[in-house]
Amino acid sequence: MTEHSRQKFKVTRRHVIGGLASIPFAASFTPTFALADAPEINKFIYASSILCGIKLDKSFIALAHQIWGALTLGATDKEKRSWRRMINQISTLPANANSQKINKALRMAGRGAKEQARLLAKVWYTGRIKRKIGPKQSTFEVINYDDALVWLACDFTKPPVTCGGHFGYWQHPFTGKV
């Protein structure tokens, strides 16, 4: 299986999982802001692709809205402007930018940009975001478990509670074929 076809397979499996699961719990993260208030969503997706090192196509638009909503929940206008500054800066990078170039761009994006980028990457990768529930306590809120990017990064597996393949597939080393 070529890298290209493997990527194609992943997207297909993601679509299948999403269609089967139809998990409504992410509805609470439906952004309450008008789209015009958000950074242009394609730019957000492109910057997210660079930060995460995984190409995100337009099938991620709905999830991108959810993640943007989760990242900016309760944010002030000033904080949103700061987010947009970071996203604009990252969007100037080529699609295959490495960690070194990304870190350099983040330094140019100003104070706080690094922490924002870290949070963004973690939320995309894990599908969860940490929330404070008390002065010293916090918990994770789950945005979307099945579409967390770790499952694309770890192409040898898939989100739990999802069929992995034929009985006994696990006895063989991962070869890219499921």
Next chain:
Amino acid sequence: MFYDKDTYTETHTKEIEADVVIIGAGLFGGLMAYELSKAGFSVAMLDSGSVVDRAESIRRFKASPLKNGNSAYKHEPYAPIPPETDPFEYYIQDGEGITDPLKRVEFGALYLRNVGGTSWHFTGHAERMYPEDFRLKTAYGRGEDWPISYSMLEPYYAKVEQEWGVSGNDTVVAPTKHPYPLPYTPLTYLDQQVNVAAEKLGDSIGPMPHCRNAVPYDGRPQCCGNASCRFICPVGAKYDGSVHVFKAVDEGADLYSSHVVRHIEVNADQKIDHIQFRNYTDPDNPVDGIARGKTYILAAHGIESARLLLMSKNDNVPNGVANSSDQVGRNLMSMVGMNMGGYAPMPVYPYRGPVNATGSFWQLRNGDFRKDFAGIATIIINGGFDPTNGPLDEADTAVDKDDLFGPELRDRVHTNTAAQVYFDNSVEVLPNPENRVTVDYDHLDATGLPRPKIDYKIDDYTLEGVYVSWKRGWDVLHAMDARQDKPNGKKLPKPTRKYFNELVKKDGIKSGAAMIAGTTRMGLDPASSVVDTYCRSHDHDNLFIVGTGCYVTSGSVSPSLTAAAISVRAAEFIANTYTGSKG
């Protein structure tokens, strides 16, 4: 065979009557209900929890940030359970902060209260105990002997294996070679890589017997490696107790879910007269009622069975039901252990196939070493460091600690996750009457009933087993050339006795296994035990108390199959002793 709330309805009444009244529609209550219904008995099953809606449970599981054993299931205030976030919101245990395991072990065993019971999140390992587990005192001079033997149980093991659809063959890790109804479940690639290292140390890894379908069986589908069955199987390929609960319903048994039994009434003749329940089908308007039977079966697991017996006092049973020996709640056993993990130098591809495990170490499960230290069951966890959130945690670490973005981030998450190796140790504990469940009237649950109070510790025999298993795990990881962290290659700790003692002194040893046994122990002497060899109460001849509570010793293997075999044997005894009204 699946049932859901759309296709299954219950008729409720304030007065239930049946030949056999079963408290607890779980793994053992369901099997007995099925056997007795087939034998012509009218059967009523009461369970404190509700019927599990599998689809709803999957949604709940995915929405849970923790995604642990109890995450998928409803937590009803009228049927409280120890929460996985903090079991001591339900359990009461004194001595917080004491780390000396000879004085206190934190008791974290989880269980469920619903139709099907804790089997919804059991491992699905269908293991027989070793013959020597039943005669530990005679064979190794430790613990006590059971009043029943492996050979007495053997036909019932075989029967349960058929009912559950156990997969295995001559290569599985088991005390004897015998036929299995289903073909074996193969080792994962990860297991095979661990085996290479284990063999360097004179050990080896073998496949385990499972009650997850290796082929379609009994109306349930074949396992397709969802890698979530430790928490919930989305397709029902893994057996759970609800299967036989609803088979019993098909045979004519009645199921009453959300019916919390609050009291067992004993009359002056020392017979169970009736039980009192509260029906929480409408939680805002609970309705009290009673259930009468000729025979009663208590199958509410090790904590809740003991709790109900202890709080059901009256003038005829001032110490509680079945408790003239003062043994109810005592000899609590739950396996302990210290686990370990590392990163293999090559991809081993965890997070594939059945979790918890497909492979187990052959050595240290049984043998003459048990004269000196406890038996050990070590399994290779197919779900890495955390079966549900492990890859997510790798991403957090790669971003926060290693400052990675872009392709380096993606590659790090892949490489590290693919290299995770993790071992789980379960170490045998011996019966100790000071390890016990009591009821704490100073701490009540939301319905006004006393919460369970736990006293728990281990002895030197078990502590030495914990050390040996801990050292074995690290030795195998060293033999794999595993590392503490992947990018920097920091070496694993040397498993010295000194380091072990430091860890124990700092953090203590915890009991986190689902096994909860011994609180209604089996024995021949009514002065030192609660039930006889057929699980009949010494005190009340129309009461049977089944489940792992009847265990005399714990062994180290997964406990459910043995308790199921004992339950089926008890059902056969009831069917041969009494006559059902259905003829």
